[in-house]
Amino acid sequence: MNPQDGALIRAENLRKVYPLEKQEVQALRGVSFTVQAGEFLAIMGPSGSGKSTLMNLLGCLDTPTAGRYYLSNRLVSALSENELARIRNQEVGFVFQVFNLLPRATAFRNVELPLIYKGMKKAEREEQVKRALEMVEMSPRLNHRPPELSGGERQRVAVARALVNKPSIILADEPTGNLDSKTGAEIMKLFRRLHADGNTIIIVTHDQEIADQTQRIIFLRDGMIEWDRRRGEH
Secondary structure, eight states, X not given: OOTTSOOSEEEEEEEXXXXXXXXXXXXXXXXXXXXXTTXXXXXXXXTTSSXXXXXHHHTTSSOOSEEEEEETTEEGGGSOHHHHHHIIIIIEEEEETTXXXXXXXXXXXXXXXXXXXXXOXXXXXHHHHHHHHHHTTOGGGXXXXXXXXXXXXXXHHHHHHHHTTOXXXXXXXXXXXXXXHHHHHHXXXXXXXXXXXXXXXXXXXXXXXXXXXXXXXXXXXXXXXXXXXXXXXX
C-alpha cells in the first residue's frame, strides 16, 4: 500500500492487544482499509468485534500494538503528544452516544469549548459557533443548557461541537443509541445533509437500519474485517 495515494485514512494491518493478568485479548487482528475524503461509511459488527477499539485508533485516542495508521498522509505513531492533541481537537470531530456535554454550560458554550482550547479570538469564535449551531438547526436554543433540551437536541449540540473546528473527519460512536427511532431518524438525516456538504463521516453502529443509510459498510468480526461493501454491491 502506498501512503501517498491521497487517502484521508489508511489503516495497514492494525492490531491491538490488551494484556490481562493470565491472557491477552486480541481486539484487532490485522485490519487494513482506506477512506477517501468525502466518504460516508459505517463500521458494524457484534459486541466484542473490535468496533470501539478501531474507533479509538482512528480518532487518535489510542495507539495500535502493531501496524500503521496514516491520517492525511501522516503516520500517526510518529507524531508527538502535542501533535496528537491538536489532531484530536482540530482534525477529528467526535460524536458520542452519551452526548458528553457540560450540563451547566449553555449549548453555545459547549460548542465554543474546542475553539477556546485552540486559542481562537472571541469575535471569530462566536461567529464560528453560531454557524455550527445554524448547521444543526439549533440557533433558537443556543442559550439553553443540556437539561433543558431533548435527547435529539442534545445530540444536535454535540454534532455542532464536532463540526465547529471544521474537522477533516467526523467520528460518531452509536450516535442514535440513546434516542428513540423518530429522533434517531432526524439525526441520521442531519448526518446525510452534512455528508452532502462534503464532510467525511464514519459511524460506528450495531443498527443495520442506520448503517444502510451510509455509502459503505465495513463489518468486523473477532477483530478482523469480514466484509467491506459499498451500497449497491453484493
